[in-house]
Amino acid sequence: MRTKSFKFIVSLIILLAVSCDEPETVVTNYVHPDGSVTRKIKMKSIDGDINKRFKKSDIQVPFDHTWTIRDSFELDKKGDTTWIKQAVKEFRNIDELNLAYKTDSGANRNFSRETGFKKRFRWFNTEFRFSERIDKELSFGYPVNRFLNREELLYFYSPESLKNDKENGADSLKYKALSDSVKHKTDNWTAKNLVSEWIGEFAKLTKDKADSGISLKYLKSREDEFVRIVEIDDKQLDSLWKNGIVLKEFVGEANALKFKSEADSALSLTTNKLLAEFHDYSVRIVMPGKLIGTNGFIDSSQVLLWPVKSDYFMTEPYEMWAESKVTNMWAWIASGLFLIFVLTGVIVRIIKKG
Amino acid sequence: MEQESEKYKKVLEILRNSQPVLDSTDDIENEVIKRISKINEPRPNLLNLIDFLFGWVYIGWVRNGLITASVILVMFFIWQQSIILKRIDLLSRQAIIENVETISNPASEVERGIMMYKLSGRRLPSRNLTISEKQMNQLLDSVNELQTKYKDLIKLIEDDPELKSSIEKKLKEHNQKKTKI
Numbered sequence: 199m200r201t202k203s204f205k206f207i208v209s210l211i212i213l214l215a216v217s218c219d220e221p222e223t224v225v226t227n228y229v230h231p232d233g234s235v236t237r238k239i240k241m242k243s244i245d246g247d248i249n250k251r252f253k254k255s256d257i258q259v260p261f262d263h264t265w266t267i268r269d270s271f272e273l274d275k276k277g278d279t280t281w282i283k284q285a286v287k288e289f290r291n292i293d294e295l296n297l298a299y300k301t302d303s304g305a306n307r308n309f310s311r312e313t314g315f316k317k318r319f320r321w322f323n324t325e326f327r328f329s330e331r332i333d334k335e336l337s338f339g340y341p342v343n344r345f346l347n348r349e350e351l352l353y354f355y356s357p358e359s360l361k362n363d364k365e366n367g368a369d370s371l372k373y374k375a376l377s378d379s380v381k382h383k384t385d386n387w388t389a390k391n392l393v394s395e396w397i398g399e400f401a402k403l404t405k406d407k408a409d410s411g412i413s414l415k416y417l418k419s420r421e422d423e424f425v426r427i428v429e430i431d432d433k434q435l436d437s438l439w440k441n442g443i444v445l446k447e448f449v450g451e452a453n454a455l456k457f458k459s460e461a462d463s464a465l466s467l468t469t470n471k472l473l474a475e476f477h478d479y480s481v482r483i484v485m486p487g488k489l490i491g492t493n494g495f496i497d498s499s500q501v502l503l504w505p506v507k508s509d510y511f512m513t514e515p516y517e518m519w520a521e522s523k524v525t526n527m528w529a530w531i532a533s534g535l536f537l538i539f540v541l542t543g544v545i546v547r548i549i550k551k552g
Numbered sequence: 553m554e555q556e557s558e559k560y561k562k563v564l565e566i567l568r569n570s571q572p573v574l575d576s577t578d579d580i581e582n583e584v585i586k587r588i589s590k591i592n593e594p595r596p597n598l599l600n601l602i603d604f605l606f607g608w609v610y611i612g613w614v615r616n617g618l619i620t621a622s623v624i625l626v627m628f629f630i631w632q633q634s635i636i637l638k639r640i641d642l643l644s645r646q647a648i649i650e651n652v653e654t655i656s657n658p659a660s661e662v663e664r665g666i667m668m669y670k671l672s673g674r675r676l677p678s679r680n681l682t683i684s685e686k687q688m689n690q691l692l693d694s695v696n697e698l699q700t701k702y703k704d705l706i707k708l709i710e711d712d713p714e715l716k717s718s719i720e721k722k723l724k725e726h727n728q729k730k731t732k733i
Contacts, residue, residue, distance in 0.1 A: 322632055360649055490639045497649045523636065533625055539605075540622045546602060547609040 220256045220305055221283070223479040226501075229328045231486045231524060233291050233315050239265075241283045252283050258306050258479040258506075260298035261285055291315070305477040309333070309511075321529050325490070329519035330481055332511040335471050338398030339391040339513030345383045353380050357480065357495055357505045384509070386429070391513060392472055393424045399464035404457055412449050412457070420448055439465070476508035487524035494518055 221241035228236040239261060245251045254261060265285035272280045289295045292315045299311045310333040318325045346354055353361065353376050364373040401414040427444060428435055438444045445454040445461050454461075483494065483502045494502035502520050510516040608614040709716050 320632065322629060323636070357649065360647070363650070488640070489643060490636055491643065495649050496643065496646055503649060521639075533629070537622055537625065540618045543606045543609045543615070544619065546606045547615070 220258065220477045221252055223258045224482060225259050225479060226482040226484065227313075227328065227330070228484045229315070229326065229486060229520075231317070231324070231326065233317060235289045235292065235295055235313075235315075235328075237287050237289060237295070239283075239285045241285075243281045243283075244278065245281070246279070251281055254304060256477075257304045258477045260302040260304060305475075308474070309335075309476060320523075321526070322533070323523040323525055324487075325521060325523045326486055327519065327521045328483060328485060329517050330483075331515055331517040332506070334515050335474055335508070335512050336391055336395045336468075338394045340387065340394060341514050342384070342387055342509075342512075345387040345390075346380065350376065350380050350383065353377065354384065355505075355510065357503055360495065386425075388472075388512075389425050389428050390421070392468060393421055393428060394418075395468040395471065396464050397421060397424075399467050400457075400461055403460040403464055407457070412453060417448065424448065472512075474508060478505065478507050480505050481518055483518070483520045485520050485522035487522045489520065489522045491521040492519065494520060 221243040223242075224240045226238040226240070228238070230236070239257075239259060241252055241257065243251045265287045268284045270282045270284070272282060274280070289298070292313045295313045299313075312331055314327070314329040314331065316325075316327040318327075342354065343351055353373075356364075361373075361377070364370075365377060367373070397414065397417040401412065401417055404412050424444075427438070435444070442454050442458065445458065449457065449461075481504045483492075484500075485502075489496070489500050489502075492502050494504045496502055502518075504518040506516070506518075608618065709719055
């Protein structure tokens with residue numbers, strides 16, 4: 199109850215205070231057996247201003263005038279309008295798609311993303327693997343699976359629609375408790391990442407400075423103490439940091455004075471990475487043939503779905519992958535004929551010998 | 553040539569002089585004629601085809617090679633299909649999403665953003681932002697204040713089961729509306 203109310207208050211304040219221009223975007227990749235990809239982007243916006251709506255710089259994935267575009271709108275019962283833009287483009291291969299990512303000038307242009315496609319001939323079947331990967335943000339962070347158990351991990355990576363259904367479904371109490379547990383543990387994970395990244399960056403900046411006496415190993419040994427300070431109170435941390443008390447505590451008075459600028463630079467680098475402005479969206483993949491493996495969420499028509507959030511690739515690359523197979527009928531027939539041929543030969547020999 | 557005909561004549565003479573003692577020469581003659589006529593008879597096509605197709609069964613290394621290849625093929629088929637079936641079975645156990653329409657959760661995203669901002673000692677990232685540090689701090693203070701003030705309200709709701717269930721119902725409706733969007 200408390201969490202719900204808090205979420206509601208926060209969202210209300212933010213919605214009033216900050217105008218968010220990014221559309222709600224779903225990218226669907228239709229993968230073909232020859233490696234070409236038909237990409238469809240569906241964007242929804244409630245922004246009434248035609249000039250602000252679907253601005254290229256606000257869109258989460260590469261998009262330009264070369265796409266086939268269709269505009270429409272939906273009216274709800276209250277008469278509110280949702281503007282919809284659908285764009286489709288054929289990519290001959292993943293190189294074209296990766297080039298689009300490299301030259302992207304959209305909202306997520308600062309994040310390294312790439313796609314991969316593999317086609318493997320396995321005689322009876324041909325297997326396909328398609329993936330979209332986003333590189334990790336932090337260099338010294340901890341993998342989230344060290345903080346969450348299997349069930350919590352599944353919940354952490356779940357799309358909002360699934361979380362919502364579960365939290366309002368039959369086992370709502372169980373899932374609310376799970377949600378709270380995930381939140382608590384991921385908060386701790388974030389604090390650990392912040393400190394670990396700062397330590398890593400600070401050690402890197404001071405590594406070549408003679409006689410500093412600050413080693414990565416030493417700083418790492420005091421990481422948990424640092425995390426506790428960070429978690430206590432943000433206002434207190436701010437003043438403790440500004441007065442240099444935190445630094446003195448961890449690296450000694452002389453080093454704190456000597457390396458104040460390095461410490462601030464390391465914190466600035468860490469903050470920039472941690473608060474990197476990523477605009478969430480969803481990826482869907484439709485594979486050729488029968489689906490045989492994925493790390494995504496499946497709907498009843500075998501369409502796969504992944505939410506894409508900055509948390510997912512904070513400390514580890516986030517790879518959304520799917521594998522499928524297409525049966526090679528000719529190989530089945532050829533193998534069958536070959537087996538019949540050999541078997542008949544053996545029978546003929548037995549008969550003639552007899 | 554002459555030498556060969558000489559030899560032939562000698563062989564014939566030897567054979568004539570050493571004739572076997574035969575009881576039923578007619579039977580033998582008949583049998584020989586029967587067999588000779590059988591050799592000249594055309595063989596059925598099917599038998600020819602079988603001999604042509606399966607001549608390899610009499611060549612040891614070809615026979616063994618083809619049998620080995622067949623066994624490997626069958627084993628490969630079984631191994632491949634069992635792996636695929638296992639993977640498909642794993643997939644079928646995965647939760648199926650009924651509602652494929654994606655919805656964002658701005659509340660949790662903002663909450664997380666605020667948490668990170670707090671953890672980083674209230675430092676804004678060095679990029680162009682439409683909101684100043686002062687405004688951000690004001691916003692945070694307001695959120696903190698609201699949290700404190702709402703504690704009393706939440707306590708009041710918690711103590712009144714009727715009010716609690718009514719508010720929970722409203723929240724549920726609110727979430728369902730969001731899902732539809």
